[in-house]
Amino acid sequence: MKTKLNYAMGFIMLAAGVLNASFSHDVNSITATFETEASSRIETFTFPSNGKMEKGKIYLPAAYDTNKDLPAIFLIDYTEQHFKIAMDEFEKVIDGVRQIEGFDAVVVSLESIPDVDAEPDTYQEHYELFKDMAAYVGETYTAHTSRTFIGKGSESGIVLVALFLEDEEPSVFDNFIATDPSGPYARALINLIENQTHSKSRSNKKLHFSFSTSNNRALCTKLINTIDNAQYPWLQFESVKYTDSNYENTYPVSFAAGIKFVFDK
Structure with missing residues (x-):
């Protein structure tokens, strides 16, 4: 509330x-x-999830004072288990929004960075947390129908699985931005797609996927090819291989590129 x-x-x-x-x-x-007049700000809030109250934060651009019908970008950010920890992901998503002239969006995440090992077998509990957060933000801040799910490292695996497994009615997220997924999630996604253990019929979605030199190139390339070969008519897909940039330097660039892609900027 x-x-x-x-x-x-x-x-x-x-x-x-x-x-x-x-x-x-x-x-x-x-x-x-x-706040000051006509300035951007960050607010904190609490929302119910799985029988308890969780804490979140939301970036509101200056335009929010006069236009509350803005798209929402939800960042999933946990303590990284497979790559070096980054503490500025929330700020980098905001930077990605600000780089687009004439474009505004709210950016939402948990208030703190939980020390969580986000493995495939725990996907559902992490997804449900952000599903509940999205419901609260929709009721309290913006009812805009465009919602983007973004993450890097292990958390990007949750983003990718959500693309294929979240319930179609009602669907929570429309756009998905994932960079440098962990090996366990990349393999789980390949198996999911190859075994067709998901719904083939979905409403239109967008996915921006990328990986850096720090990741398993062969595995990430296989995941890209697997998604391409599936030829989903409902999916607009863009992939980027950052061949001269490591994990620490890629996510600020890939976040911005993904935001531009999913919003056609």
Whole structure:
């Protein structure tokens, strides 16, 4: 439940201008907001999932003040188990949005980075958490029908599996951006597609997939070819092989490229 804390501290007249700060309080949830006129901001919120309250955060661009019907991008970000940990993924997704002139979106993630080993056999619990987050954001912040699921490393495996296994009615996500999936997830995806253990008929989706020199080139290439060979009529698919960039340097670029692709920019 989102709330704002409002308090008035008055006006302190300075040569540089006027400082205003405000807060409001609700016992069930706290959202702290610090803002200036026509500025972007990050709010925190709580939402129910699996019988308990989880904490999330959301980036709201300056345009949100006058247009709340904005697409939402959901970043799944856990402590990486297979590659070097990155602590700035949320900021890099925001940077990717800002790089597109005339485009705005809200960016959503968990407030903290959980220490989770996101393996294929735990996919469902991670997906359900973000499904519940998307429902809350849709009710509270933006009801725009475009939702993008984005992640890197092991978390990108969750993104990829969601593309193929999430229920069609109602479908939560429309666009999927995945970079450098772990080996266990890449193999699980190949098996899933080759064995056709998923619905072949889905509404239109977009997938941007990429991998770096830090990953298993042969395995990632096989996954790309497997998706291509399936020739899904409902899937618009773009893949990128970063042959001169490692894991640490690829995700800021691939996040931005994926956002441009799924939003036709």
